Structure formats: C-alpha cells, structure tokens
Amino acid sequence: MVGRSGDRENLKTKEVDFMGRLPFIAGNWKMNKTVEETLALVRELKGSLKEIKEVEVAIAPPFTALHAAAQELKGSSIHLASQNLFWEEKGAFTGEISPVMIKECGCQYAIIGHSERRQHFGETDETVNRRIKAALNHGLKVIFCVGETLQEREQGVNFLVVERQIEGGLKDFGELALQNLVIAYEPVWAIGTGKTATPQQAEEVHLFIRQKIRFLFSPKIADELRIQYGGSVTPDNIKGLMEQENIDGALVGGASLNADSFSRIVRFKEM
Numbered sequence: 001m002v003g004r005s006g007d008r009e010n011l012k013t014k015e016v017d018f019m020g021r022l023p024f025i026a027g028n029w030k031m032n033k034t035v036e037e038t039l040a041l042v043r044e045l046k047g048s049l050k051e052i053k054e055v056e057v058a059i060a061p062p063f064t065a066l067h068a069a070a071q072e073l074k075g076s077s078i079h080l081a082s083q084n085l086f087w088e089e090k091g092a093f094t095g096e097i098s099p100v101m102i103k104e105c106g107c108q109y110a111i112i113g114h115s116e117r118r119q120h121f122g123e124t125d126e127t128v129n130r131r132i133k134a135a136l137n138h139g140l141k142v143i144f145c146v147g148e149t150l151q152e153r154e155q156g157v158n159f160l161v162v163e164r165q166i167e168g169g170l171k172d173f174g175e176l177a178l179q180n181l182v183i184a185y186e187p188v189w190a191i192g193t194g195k196t197a198t199p200q201q202a203e204e205v206h207l208f209i210r211q212k213i214r215f216l217f218s219p220k221i222a223d224e225l226r227i228q229y230g231g232s233v234t235p236d237n238i239k240g241l242m243e244q245e246n247i248d249g250a251l252v253g254g255a256s257l258n259a260d261s262f263s264r265i266v267r268f269k270e271m
C-alpha cells in the first residue's frame, strides 16, 4: 500500500509519514565552495539546524572539502555525502575517487547518477549501476538520481525514461540493497532553471517510481523507500511538495548554498 488517503490531513505536519518514512533533505553543492567557504557554511548550518530532529539532513560539498566538512560536522546530526564516486577501490584511474576514499573522508552517503554527470560526463545506466553497487558494497548509502529532459517530457516518454533509468541503475540488485538507497526524482528541465515541477507533476512520477519498485522488489521495500524531489526547490515551494503522499524529501542544489534558504527548506514543517 502506498498510502491511505484518509490520513491525508495528518500529512500536513509530516513528522514521519504514512509508512514511517523519515523526511530527508539533502543539499548538493555541485562545484561550489572552497574548503574555507565550506567550513563557514557548515558552521552556520550547525547553528541553524541544531534542534532539527524529525528530518534527516545531508550536505554534499565538493570532494576537496569533504574531509574538512566531516571534521567540522563531528557531533552534529547533519550527514555528509559525496557527489559521485568511482567503482574501483584503487589503481590506475587518474582523476577518480574510490568508495574507500569517500568513506575515509567521513561520508555516509554518495549521490550517484546526477543528471549533470549523465549530461556532461557520459554517465550511463550501466556506469550508474556499477557506482551504486560499489558504494553499497563499501557501506555507503546512495542517493540515486533519475529524471527526464524537457524534450523527453514533451515527447511524452518521461515515464519510460525514468523506468529505464531505474531498471538499468538497479539491475541485479536484491531487496537488501534497496534498504540503503534513496531515489531522487529530478526532472532535468527543473534543475537550476527556476522551473519547479508542480507538486502534482512530481507526485505522479513519485507514485510511478514507488509502483515500479513494488513490482521489481516487494511491497515492503516500496513502502519504505524514500523518494526525494529535486529541481529548483526553495523555501517557497517545499511545503507544497512535501504535502504529497509520495514525496519524502528533496535534493536541493542552488538553495543549499545559503544557510538561511537551506535551513528554511529543512524546517518546512514549521511553515
């Protein structure tokens, strides 16, 4: 069961939703912030999110700032994520970063398959699959990104694209792997464009993803899976998105670079 519509009113506060899914807000900093800037933002976030309990929070600074961020985050409930990783542990792979290194830096999560990786760096469903496997095998949790381009949406193939990305990215996975995985639905046309999907547009894809996971794995896994929305999330649109039955959080780009806007997104329940 995906949800009970009779409980819709209770969702307004979304402490823990229908299926006990803890809301999860993650900030993808992309190629922004030096080490010094990272430390400054982490300090601000630690202050503004000190009392946050019923929302899981993670930030993904660039590789170069992960270690420093982890040191600064000690004792805080904010989790740390890498923006990518390579599937091999070590070796002649110039310019790559292994899951072992990511773990050593203090990360709990890795973002895999972001559309900017797919678009600019040749990421495919197959390489996404290999990266997810490597991350999970090394004890990292994964934020697995999927989403269609504007052209694909206009051609009416958005569900097919998301379906293909899920089948490819999660190929040969068992139920156990899914317990440490979050899916982020990020329509490419909404990323960094200021054009957010409406809560209804996002919800219909989230519901589709959950049904797909139910079919591929099990009802239990589908009910427990957290699905984030990503694409121009701001303090002004987060509440409407989080009120949807199948939206369990957000992957935030631009608005995560500022402590005030990111904290207001995380504090969506207080609006």
Ligand code: PEP
Pocket: 028, 030, 186, 190, 191, 192, 193, 194, 230, 231, 232, 233, 251, 252, 253, 254, 255
């Ligand atoms: C992202 O990078 O994952 C993202 C959703 O970016 P933005 O919030 O800036 O659209």
